[in-house]
Amino acid sequence: MKEVWSILRYELQKDFKQSYxxxxxxxxxxxxxxxxxxxxQAGLTAVTWNAIFWILSVFLSIQTVQKVWHEDRKEKIYLYLLVQPLHLFIGKLLYSLVLNNILVAINFLLCWSLLGEDIMQQAHIWAFLSVLALGISGMTIAFNFVASIGAQQASAxxxxxxxxxxxxxxxxSATVQSAKLAIQGFDWLVINPSIINMLALSSLSLGLSLVLFPYIWQE
Amino acid sequence: MNLLNPSYKIVAVVLLAYTLFYGLKTPLAPSVYKVQSSINADAVVLDIELYNLNAHNSTIDLYLEDDGDKWQAKSIAILDATHVQAVFEKQARTNRTQNLFLTYQSANLGGKNSFLNAIQVPMAYLQNENQIATAIEKSTEWHEGMQVFPFREQLYETIRNLFFHVPMWFVMLFLSAISLYYSISYLKNPSVRKDMIASQAIKVAVLFGALGLVTGSIWARFTWGSFWVSQDVKLNGAAISMLLYLAYLWLRSATKDDLSRAKLSAVYNIFAFTLMMVFMMILPRMLDSLHPGNGGNPAFSKYDLDSSLRGVFYPAVLGWILLAIWILEIRIRLCKIKPSAKSIYGK
Known part of the structure; x- marks a missing residue:
């Protein structure tokens, strides 16, 4: 637990030091x-808005996760020697989860205010926000695993x-589906099946990456 | 298993030859392709299009049945080899679903002997309007002594694709399971050989997966109307699995260092296999899919009660799997001699 905290602190310091x-x-x-x-201009439908929003979010989370994993070239040897692999992974995962959720919230605010104010008027906003948080968290988990594979490489x-x-x-696809339903103002009952789907897929990739990460990290 | 033992190759060739010959040669069961009804002042006229049944060489008998009431056809006219026109009494028209029974005695099918067989065609009710096309939902046949494949609406002759499309995916799953086994055992106890087998198995699996996609696409064009049905979970799952394995191959080619290539690709392989199982086995059973056996659709085994398909299907699966093992073995041997060939020829 202490190690996880120190990884979180290290990442936060890194972001303040090199804020670029x-x-x-x-x-x-x-x-x-x-x-x-x-x-x-003004010709945006709910479906198109949804698609644009998620494309932005996906590449946003890819960039964030890449930043978390690829910018400690020099420090890597210390991370390698001082921290247990699982703790390192959990620390980086938690940090990127928090960061991605914040960034996606910013993304949502911008998209909402500039592109889709009238689109979001009929939306089921709580459902949309929870789909948003769940979806971006699941993607962050999967991208974290993949970025940790890439972290070993020179051309990463x-x-x-x-x-x-x-x-x-x-x-x-499950996320976009349920977000579309939420934007169109459907009830929880309609959205729930795909939320369960999303939860299952995210927890699957979480479990797999926790089991497999120590193998990636050991040299 | 000693892979250099040639006997399994002979078995593969024999099984695939059997599959090709019987899978393509066995005729479909004689059946009724289309029925059109028209109603006159005093009679109900059915225009019947036959399939795989030559009206000139057969004795055909027709009757309509409805809740135990039977109406024999008043007259049967043979228009040409595959068209028959039957006239029924006006009383045969009711508002309920009727079954059309067609019994035939044919000399030209099955070769030597003649058989008495019957086809039952459930029809939508005959209505008052002239000339309505009658929907045939499903016809049931009884055949004795003939080796035929069942005649299915929509599928028709493409039912033979069962021996090519489905085994491709079985082979794909089989090879990726082999690869998974070697990847796990590589992580436990690394060796060059395990890494080599795992990666070559994936290459062959991708080949068979691509063939499965192509055969499936062609089949979908005929039965579902388009090459790709974007809502079908199983199709999307298959496409994603192929993407995963292509990404696996990309990962291998992008990693320069031998040791980290083996390790990272083994890890990615385990990830990819687990996700593939979810996409291809679990999700299609939960969500809607057009495939048989998924999303509430009946499986194929419920259709082929006469088990004529199974007699070819199981040998086909075994044959394709043995062929895949054969290809894999050749690839592995090629990989083994490549380093020494490099040192000899310098390339």
Whole structure:
């Protein structure tokens, strides 16, 4: 537990020291949402809004997870020697979960205010927010595992996107489906089956990555 | 199993030859392809299109049955080899579903002998309007002494694809299970050989998976109307599994260091196999799918009561699996001699 806390503190310090990567992600968000804002003007339907929002969120979480795993080249030897692999994984996972949820909340606020104010009017907002948190957490878990595979490599930048997207696709389709239902204002009863689906897929990838990560980390 | 023992190759060839010959040669059961009814002032006329049954060489008898009431056809006219026109009395028309019974005695099917067989065609009720196409939901046949495949609406002759499309996925699962076994045992106790077998098995599995996708696509075009049905969970699961294994191959080619390549790809392989099991085995059974046996659809085994399909299907599965083992063995041997060939020829 102490180790997990120190990993969390280390990641937080890293983000404050080298804030360029964090700010880069924010910049990516704002600029792509502005591009959408200009190109779509007012002709955005709920389904298109949903698709744009999730595409932004997926690449957002890929970038975040990559930042968490790939920016400690020099410190890697200390992490390797001082921390148990499982604790390292849990620490990094928790940090990226928190970070991704914050960033996705920002993403949601921007998309909502600029692109979809009238779209979200009829939405079942609590259902949408919980789908949002669940979906992004599940994706973060899967991308974390894949990024930890890539962390071993010299040319690691493309690893998360190429290896991670096939893993995340079913979760993503369930998420997009349930988010669409939530936007259209359906009740919990309708949304619940796909939420259960999302939960099952996320917990599957969580269990697998916890079992397999020690093998990746040991050299 | 000693893979250099050639006997399993002979078995594979024999089984696949048997599959190709009987799978493509066995005729479909004679049946009724389409029935059109028209109602005159004093009679009900049925235009019947036959399938695999030559009207000129057979004696055909027709009657309609409805809750125990039977109406024999007043007259049967043979229009051409596959078209028969039957006239029934006006009283045969009711508002309820009727069964059309067609019994035939044919000399030209099955070769030597003639058989007396019957086909039952449940029909939508004959209505007052002229010329309504009658929906045939399912016809039931009785055949004695003939080796035929069942005649199914929608499937028709494509029922033979059962021996090619389905075994492809069995082989794919079999090979990825082999690969999974070697990947797990690599993580427990690393060796170059295990890594090699695991990766080669995936390469062959991807080949068979691609064949499964192609045969399935063609089948879907015929039966479901389009090459890809995007709502079908099993199709999407299969596509994602293929993507996972392609990503596995990409991971192997992108990693330069031999040791970390073996380790990382073994880990990714375990992940990929587990997800594939979820996508292809668990989710389609829970959600809707057009495939037999999924989403509340009856499995194939419920259809082929006469088990004529099974007699070819099981040998086909075994034959394809043995063929895959054969390909895998050749690939493994190739991998073994590659390093020494490199040292000899310098390339």
């Amino acid at each position: 990567s964090f700010l880069g992600i924010i910049l990516y968000l704002i600029s792509s949402i502005f591009v959408c804002y200009w190109s779509f 930048s493309s690893f998360s996107a190429i290896l991670g997207l096939p893993i995340v696709l079913p979760l993503l």
